Amino acid sequence: MKIANLEFKNNVFLAPMAGVTDIIFRGICKSMGCGLVYTEMVSAKALQYGSKNTEELLKISKKEAPVAVQIFGSDPLAMAKACEQFNNDEKICIVDINMGCPAPKIVKNGDGSALMKNPKLASEIIKEIKRASSKPVTVKFRKGFDEDNINAVDFAKAMEAAGADAVAVHGRTRKQMYEGKADWEIIRQIKAAVSIPVIGNGDVFTFEDAINLVEKTNCDGIIIARGAQGNPWIFREIGEAFSGKNPVKPTYNEKIDVCINHIQEAVKYFGEEKAVRELRKHIAWYIKGLRNATDIKNKINVQKNSVEVFDILEKYRNELNKVYGIE
Ligand SMILES: Cc1cc2nc3c(=O)[nH]c(=O)nc-3n(C[C@H](O)[C@H](O)[C@H](O)COP(=O)(O)O)c2cc1C
Structure with a gap:
């Protein structure tokens, strides 16, 4: 997989998890063979105001660099301004935009997965960020807002048309939060519908899941969240499985x-x-x-x-x- 001009040592990534994927855990996952790590989501507004907390969330170690930074917000100009700050930072290789967060406090501000209900604004955000950012821009979103609004395929096309360099898709609706099973079929449909790389996400807990996800969807990369909790070895195991070896479980x-x-x-x-x-x-x-x-x-x-x-x-x-x- 190539995201804009970027290539990775492998295409199995650590997903952003607020309160979990801090600088230490990201370093551990990277040392276990993870191809790229994402920061927790940070607020574009807080970035603009120079919040100390946000600055702390964006500290990046040598061990994990370069990383993908994930930001959330819904004001195109404010988000573009926030992303501009990363242009000269060598520790950051990708700017990822959160359009999938289901948390009520995020959605009520029109941020995160609320943007899936407003593809026009979502496109505007990506266009403005592309104008301001020298880094590749990716978008992470869900299957749709709820079962009556399953629009991930059209949404992915809109993101591609707006200039996104890749998309990462979690096969659940916002309403499902983390319940039920992730729908991998929607990931397959998106992969068939766009030319930019598609990163599949949802319910990869073992190396067998990773193999299945790639086989079923033809996705270009995988991003893992809960499957890495207490189990950074999952990256080592998947790497071994993809290179035809027998994965070794941690003792x-x-x-x-x-x-x-x-x-x-x-x-x-x-x-x-x-x-x-x-x-x-x-x-x-x-x-x-x-x-x-x-x-x-x-x-x-x-x-x-x-x-x-x-x-x-x-x-x-x-x-x-x-x-x-x-x-
Ligand atoms: C504790 C926790 C925090 C999360 N925080 C974020 C976040 O900051 N940004 C984001 O895009 N997704 C976030 N997610 C969603 C995950 O990145 C991922 O899309 C989701 O958990 C499905 O993948 P999984 O089945 O591998 O866990 C979070 C998930 C969990 C469990």
Whole structure:
């Protein structure tokens, strides 16, 4: 796949996830072989006003660069102005526009998936951004707003006509949020209808899902969100599967090692308090499915400092070693 003039070491990407895909987790996914990582969505308005929080969300490490930055908003000129700021930033290779977010607070402002109900405004946004941005511009959206408004194929064509360099499509409507099954058929239809690259998204949790998604839709790339939570190895496994190898699953020891390393890096970067709080969900995802994981999660969730969390995890490792033998 080539997005404008860009090529990647592979076409399996980490999707944007607000509150999850921070600088540390993105670096971990990249080190596991992910082809490109997206930042969490950031507000075009906040970017214009120079919000400190937003600046923080846009910090990019050497390990993960160059990344795709995702912005949301609905004022074409404000969004173009926001994107202009990235023109000389070598750590950013793509500007991605969020037209799929289903959250009520976003939709009520006319942003995110609300733009699928207003393809004219959505096109205007892409045209203005293309005028201002020297980076390739991509759009991420859904199957439609609800079952009575399934317009992803026409929407993709409109985005292509407005100048988008690629589209990423999540096969659910806004109304479905994350419920039901992602419709991959709509991704196949979009791929058949446009000439720009199409990145398929929705319900890729294993390397087998990745193979199926590509086979069923002929999409050019894949973007994974929930399947990477606590499982950055999914990128390694998919890479192995696509190159004809037998994918190697992480051992529980590897899971605990990466989890501990994730906490250590987060503590260094965000400080003790924030890291311990924010890492709770990641730790729960890393150990999900392992023996006694719920008890361990409950213990960790009441800890306030990382030394205790490490201690719980090391004791847990010893317990697992006794049960399974050292892997
Ligand atoms: C916690 C969470 C946060 C998300 N935040 C964003 C976001 O900031 N921008 C965006 O375009 N999509 C966001 N998404 C949607 C995902 O990028 C993706 O489209 C969706 O989860 C479907 O893919 P999956 O089945 O691989 O999870 C988010 C999803 C989750 C679960």
